[in-house]
Amino acid sequence: MAVAQISPPRPITRRIFLKGGLIAAAGLAVYAGEIERHFIDVSHHVVAIEGLPSAFEGARIAQLSDIHLDEYTEPLFLEHAVKVVNDLNLDYVFLTGDFITDGMTSRRFTVGAAWQCANILRDLKCPQRYAVLGNHDVLIGSKVVRTALNYNGIPVLVNACTPLERAGGRIWLAGLDDAAESHPRIDLAIPERIRGIAEEPVILLCHEPDFADEVAMHAAQAVALMLSGHTHGGQVRVPLIGPINLPPLGRKYVEGWFRFGKMQLYVNRGLGTVGVPFRFNCPPEISVFTLRRSDPAA
Numbered sequence: 001m002a003v004a005q006i007s008p009p010r011p012i013t014r015r016i017f018l019k020g021g022l023i024a025a026a027g028l029a030v031y032a033g034e035i036e037r038h039f040i041d042v043s044h045h046v047v048a049i050e051g052l053p054s055a056f057e058g059a060r061i062a063q064l065s066d067i068h069l070d071e072y073t074e075p076l077f078l079e080h081a082v083k084v085v086n087d088l089n090l091d092y093v094f095l096t097g098d099f100i101t102d103g104m105t106s107r108r109f110t111v112g113a114a115w116q117c118a119n120i121l122r123d124l125k126c127p128q129r130y131a132v133l134g135n136h137d138v139l140i141g142s143k144v145v146r147t148a149l150n151y152n153g154i155p156v157l158v159n160a161c162t163p164l165e166r167a168g169g170r171i172w173l174a175g176l177d178d179a180a181e182s183h184p185r186i187d188l189a190i191p192e193r194i195r196g197i198a199e200e201p202v203i204l205l206c207h208e209p210d211f212a213d214e215v216a217m218h219a220a221q222a223v224a225l226m227l228s229g230h231t232h233g234g235q236v237r238v239p240l241i242g243p244i245n246l247p248p249l250g251r252k253y254v255e256g257w258f259r260f261g262k263m264q265l266y267v268n269r270g271l272g273t274v275g276v277p278f279r280f281n282c283p284p285e286i287s288v289f290t291l292r293r294s295d296p297a298a
Contacts, residue, residue: 037279038077040084040271043287048294049224050262053169053199056291062088062126063287065096065207065229066134066270069117071103073272078120081271084286086125092164093126095154096229097134097178097207099145101274110140118148128164129154130173134207134230135247136274138181157205159188172202174223179211180230180249186218195222203227208249209258209267216260223263225289231255233269237281245275255282 062085067073085093099117100110114137121129131154137145146156155162157175164171172194176184190202201224204215209228231250234243243254258265269285 036281036283037072037273037277039283040081041269041283041285042084042088043285045257045266045287045289046292047225047264047289048292049201050294051199051201051224052291052293053166053171054293055167055169056171057293059092059166059291060088060090061092061094061289061291062090063094063096063227063229063266063268063289064271065268066098066232066272066274067095067117068098068101068136068270068272068274069113069120071101071105071113072274072277075116075120078117078271079123081284081286082120082123086123088288090126090288091128091166093124093129094173094203094205094227095121095129095131096205096227096268097132098136098229098270098272099131099134099149100136100140101272102136102139103274107140111144114140114145115148118145118152118154121149121154122152124154130162130175130205131156132175132205132207133158133178133182135178135180138178142182157189159183159185161189161191161194161202170200172200174202174204176204176206176211179206179208179214180247184211184214186215190219190222195219201225209253209265210249210251212253212258212260212263212265216263220261220263226263226265227268228253228265229268229270231267231269232273232279233267233282233285235273235275235279235282239281243282 100113158177161174174189204223204226208230233255255267271284
C-alpha cells in the first residue's frame with residue numbers, strides 16, 4: 001500500500017515576507033490612488049432650519065470643496081463631478097474653497113489651473129452658484145482666483161453677504177475670507193442689518209471648519225448653517241487610528257455634522273488631494289442638502 005507523503009510547508013523567509021509586503025503595498029497604492037480617489041460619494045442630508053421661508057421648503061443645495069486642480073486632480077475628474085451635480089437638478093451650488101494647490105508646480109502653471117478650473121465649473125447647470133476662497137487660493141493669489149471665477153459666472157463672497165430670493169421669500173448667504181491665510185471679518189460677512197430678521201435665516205460659507213468656534217462666539221444666533229471643507233476628511237484614514245494628517249484650523253471638526261446651539265456646521269471631505277495623490281477610507285464627496293423648516297420648539 002502506497003503512503004502519500006506530505007511535504008512540510010515552505011518556511012516564510014524574510015525575503016518572501018518582504019516580497020508579500022511590497023505586493024500588498026503596491027495593491028493598496030493602486031486602490032488609494034486610482035480607485036478610491038476617483039469614487040465620488042454623493043451624501044444626502046435634510047437640514048431643519050428655524051424660520052425658513054415657505055418658498056425655500058425643499059430647496060436643494062450642493063456643496064463642492066477642495067478641488068485642487070490640477071496638481072493631482074485631473075480636469076476629466078472635475079468634469080465628471082460637474083456632470084454628477086448637473087444630474088441632481090439642484091437649486092444652488094456652493095463652492096467652499098481651494099480650487100487650486102499651492103504646491104511644487106510653478107506659479108504660471110497654477111494660475112493656468114485656476115482658469116481651467118473656473119472654465120469647467122462654468123458648466124454647472126444651476127440657477128445660482130457662489131464661492132469662497134481657501135488657503136491655497138490665497139497663497140497663489142486671491143485676485144487671480146476671484147477673477148477667473150467671476151468671469152465664469154461664479155460670484156466670490158469675501159467678507160460679504162447676498163440675499164437669495166425665491167417666490168417672495170428671502171434667506172441670506174454669507175461668505176468669509178480665508179481664516180488661515182487672510183482676514184475673515186464676521187462683522188462684515190454677517191452685519192447687524194441681517195441678523196435676527198424673522199423668516200430670513202443666514203447660511204455661511206467658510207473654508208476652515210475650526211473657525212466655527214469664532215463664529216459661534218460672535219454670531220451663533222445669527223447663523224443657521226455653516227458649510228466648510230479644508231480637511232479632506234483626513235484624506236487617508238487608517239482603521240483604528242483615524243486621519244494621519246490634518247491641516248491647521250481643520251483638526252477639531254474633521255468631517256460631517258457638528259452643532260453650536262442653533263448653528264449647524266457641516267464639513268465636506270472635498271474632491272481633490274494634497275501632498276500625495278491618495279485617498280483611503282475617505283472617498284471624495286459631493287454633499288447635497290435639502291432645506292426644511294423646523295419647529296422653534298423642537
